[in-house]
Amino acid sequence: MISYTDSLTFKNGANQVINMDSTGNVNINNSLNVFGNSSINGSVTISGNSSVTGNSSVMGNSSITGLQTIAGNTSIGGNLTVTGSSTICPIGTILMWTKGTPPTGYLLCNGQSLSTTGYSNLYSVIGYTFGGAVGNFNVPNYQNYMPIGAGNSYSLGNTGGSSTTALAIGNMPNHNHTLGSVSASSSFSNGATSSAGSHQHTVYGYTNGVGGGGDSQYSLLTNSNSSPAPNNNKSNGTDVQGSHSHSVTGSVSTSISGSTDSSGSGSSFSTISPYLAIYFIIKY
Numbered sequence: 001m002i003s004y005t006d007s008l009t010f011k012n013g014a015n016q017v018i019n020m021d022s023t024g025n026v027n028i029n030n031s032l033n034v035f036g037n038s039s040i041n042g043s044v045t046i047s048g049n050s051s052v053t054g055n056s057s058v059m060g061n062s063s064i065t066g067l068q069t070i071a072g073n074t075s076i077g078g079n080l081t082v083t084g085s086s087t088i089c090p091i092g093t094i095l096m097w098t099k100g101t102p103p104t105g106y107l108l109c110n111g112q113s114l115s116t117t118g119y120s121n122l123y124s125v126i127g128y129t130f131g132g133a134v135g136n137f138n139v140p141n142y143q144n145y146m147p148i149g150a151g152n153s154y155s156l157g158n159t160g161g162s163s164t165t166a167l168a169i170g171n172m173p174n175h176n177h178t179l180g181s182v183s184a185s186s187s188f189s190n191g192a193t194s195s196a197g198s199h200q201h202t203v204y205g206y207t208n209g210v211g212g213g214g215d216s217q218y219s220l221l222t223n224s225n226s227s228p229a230p231n232n233n234k235s236n237g238t239d240v241q242g243s244h245s246h247s248v249t250g251s252v253s254t255s256i257s258g259s260t261d262s263s264g265s266g267s268s269f270s271t272i273s274p275y276l277a278i279y280f281i282i283k284y
Helices: 120-126
Strands: 002-004 008-010 016-018 025-028 032-034 038-040 043-046 050-052 056-058 062-064 068-070 074-076 080-082 094-097 106-108 113-115 136-138 179-193 203-206 217-219 236-238 248-260 279-283
Touching: 094 106
Parallel strands: 002 025, 008 032, 016 038, 025 043, 032 050, 038 056, 043 062, 050 068, 056 074, 062 080
Antiparallel strands: 094 279, 106 279, 113 136, 179 248, 203 217, 203 236
């Protein structure tokens, strides 16, 4: 193993190559600072911080206890373990994950409450944006939630929406209903005929040969003859004249009652698009 007890610093700006020994490992007990590109042809363990201003390439595994800062691209042939902070994946980064157990350095985005001192690095990034109070803060909760871009209509940390909804009258399009049962009634009251066409009829009667004479006719509406005795009446009648008509006035009231057929049940329906569930995790 190649071992460096102090910081290893390259300042000439050229590409630096650290070749592995027979064990294939490089151990740096302090910091590694490369002001250019770094290429390590084996596994590397750095007890302090690692800073590379250019690109970094490690053919084996890489384990860094302190802060790792790489300005360029990173290529690692094996596993990368960073105990401290890493700008490869900044604290507060949210990723999708396929297991219910998060990897090292990550937490599930399930709204859990955390200590502001125990997770001070994460708290310094998100604060109380997703809930909490003095001494404790919450991570985002993506259980049964979908993300939406913050800005304009949506502020960071806001929640809303519903998985189901029911239509209100104002949401319905114009439509018709079929007619159900209907009943109607009407009445006429205060009726009277007009007095137009004033006229009279002549009523005639006949005597039955009173005093040995023949039958005679007289008018009941005149005083030209005396009214005969009842048993002397033979027949009587009115003449036909003055054809006319009368108008009728009054009030008519009509009432109609009934109902239309009912449709629909008012049940809620889903507003969710086709989905595939997955976990969200946050770097702390």
